[in-house]
Amino acid sequence: MVNDNYAIIGINNDGIAGLSDRARQRIAQADLIIGVERTLTLLRQGVSATAKLRAMDGVLLKSVEWIAQGVAAKEQVVLIVNGDPLCHSVAPLIIKRLPDLRVEIFPAHSALQLAFARFAMNANSFRTISIHGRDAGEWQSGAPPSHGLYSLLQALHRGESLALFTSPDNSPQRVARMLTLEGMDAGWQMAVGSHLLADDEQLVGPLAVSEMVNHPPIAHPNVLLIWRETAPPCPPPLFALPDSSFAQRTPDRGLITRRDIRAMVLGRLQLRRDSTVWDIGAGSGAVGLEAAQICSEGHVYAVEKNGEDCANIEANRRQLQITNYSWLEARAPQGLASWGDPDAVFIGGSGGEMVALIELALARLRPAGVLVITLVTLENLELARATFNRLKVAFELTQVTLAHAAPILEMQRLRGENPLWLLTASKVVEVSNVSGD
Numbered sequence: 001m002v003n004d005n006y007a008i009i010g011i012n013n014d015g016i017a018g019l020s021d022r023a024r025q026r027i028a029q030a031d032l033i034i035g036v037e038r039t040l041t042l043l044r045q046g047v048s049a050t051a052k053l054r055a056m057d058g059v060l061l062k063s064v065e066w067i068a069q070g071v072a073a074k075e076q077v078v079l080i081v082n083g084d085p086l087c088h089s090v091a092p093l094i095i096k097r098l099p100d101l102r103v104e105i106f107p108a109h110s111a112l113q114l115a116f117a118r119f120a121m122n123a124n125s126f127r128t129i130s131i132h133g134r135d136a137g138e139w140q141s142g143a144p145p146s147h148g149l150y151s152l153l154q155a156l157h158r159g160e161s162l163a164l165f166t167s168p169d170n171s172p173q174r175v176a177r178m179l180t181l182e183g184m185d186a187g188w189q190m191a192v193g194s195h196l197l198a199d200d201e202q203l204v205g206p207l208a209v210s211e212m213v214n215h216p217p218i219a220h221p222n223v224l225l226i227w228r229e230t231a232p233p234c235p236p237p238l239f240a241l242p243d244s245s246f247a248q249r250t251p252d253r254g255l256i257t258r259r260d261i262r263a264m265v266l267g268r269l270q271l272r273r274d275s276t277v278w279d280i281g282a283g284s285g286a287v288g289l290e291a292a293q294i295c296s297e298g299h300v301y302a303v304e305k306n307g308e309d310c311a312n313i314e315a316n317r318r319q320l321q322i323t324n325y326s327w328l329e330a331r332a333p334q335g336l337a338s339w340g341d342p343d344a345v346f347i348g349g350s351g352g353e354m355v356a357l358i359e360l361a362l363a364r365l366r367p368a369g370v371l372v373i374t375l376v377t378l379e380n381l382e383l384a385r386a387t388f389n390r391l392k393v394a395f396e397l398t399q400v401t402l403a404h405a406a407p408i409l410e411m412q413r414l415r416g417e418n419p420l421w422l423l424t425a426s427k428v429v430e431v432s433n434v435s436g437d
Helices: 021-029 037-041 062-072 091-097 111-119 150-157 172-181 209-213 259-268 286-294 307-320 354-364 378-391
Strands: 005-011 032-035 052-055 077-082 102-106 126-130 161-165 188-194 202-208 222-228 276-280 299-304 325-329 344-347 370-375 396-400 403-408 411-416 420-426
Touching (some): 005 021, 021 077, 021 102, 032 037, 037 052, 037 077, 062 077, 062 091, 111 161, 111 188, 111 202, 150 161, 150 172, 172 188, 172 209, 172 222, 188 209, 202 209, 259 286, 259 370, 259 420, 276 286, 276 354, 286 299, 286 307, 286 325, 299 307, 307 325, 344 354, 354 370, 354 378, 370 378, 378 420
Parallel strands (some): 005 077, 005 102, 032 052, 032 077, 126 161, 276 299, 299 325, 344 370
Antiparallel strands (some): 161 222, 188 202, 188 222, 370 420, 396 420, 403 411
């Protein structure tokens, strides 16, 4: 009997013996069998002597062409994949590229199912992530979203239990090293299932992160389960932390955007969970770090020219355990070209480059993006206003004057803070007559 479709059959390390009768029949009748070398060797038996076997290692997309040619020639075609074809496998890609062909799918147990069973873990409490790709490289603190382990770290930072498809490079030990580097190694458990259903099946764990860091290499392919053994610490408030919460230079009263102003700035930036934010002239990092807490699915880029301030930024980042934040020691606008386009930009210090920074921010802002600037001198205020007027960009200008209670003898008085201005502009608002004159 000749079929006008093709089959995708999942197979595990127990080979033909683990397949259904119908799946074995499709393999026995196949004229063309496609798979990677490892899955093809799992067949061992049950294959017709006249069947053609084609390995798609390194030429994945050629399999699409081979399947189409085989079906057109009225051959029975079978694609062999590991585990469940529709669970982090190549099958969805193949099916999408062959929309006019019918496909019959025979799933095997996924490696995830087998790992959950081996460790008697509740699969419903885990989310699946694949790091089975190119070598992501070792994790470096402050790495941007382009790093291959970035999404994984953000999920762990949220306290999620994860099931990971690993790779020889992106190994369980590398994940453990990343958690250790970020100071997130306490309270987590890790377990690995390797070569599941094979004669050399190996189960490792559960282990603490510190134990996994130094564990000998684990054979690939393997699946990593990682979950919290203890409840995560209570997170800090999202914004407006007391100024004393931050390490800062203190030649006077602290080089920091103070709490009341910080709250106003963050409100005007119109942040969303997935916003990309620039913090220019970051100082102690308070504004950007609190923005990173609000933008839990976004990323914050910060630049600061003073080395001592940069050391405080890193200390504050670690203390708050912020992982979606990258900082750079440079005089802006140096280094900003490699940053992702922002949804919000805060300029807390311009280093004498006010005009260039405003022009760059407005050029790079995404539609509906917001620029907020704090200004403490009349000269910089006038320079910023003149720049917006020249660019014909509308802005909102607010003067902020604060006073806090302070003791005097056995009484209280109000001690005034230095006044400042908040200048806010949106990229989408462009008019010929600019307010503020």
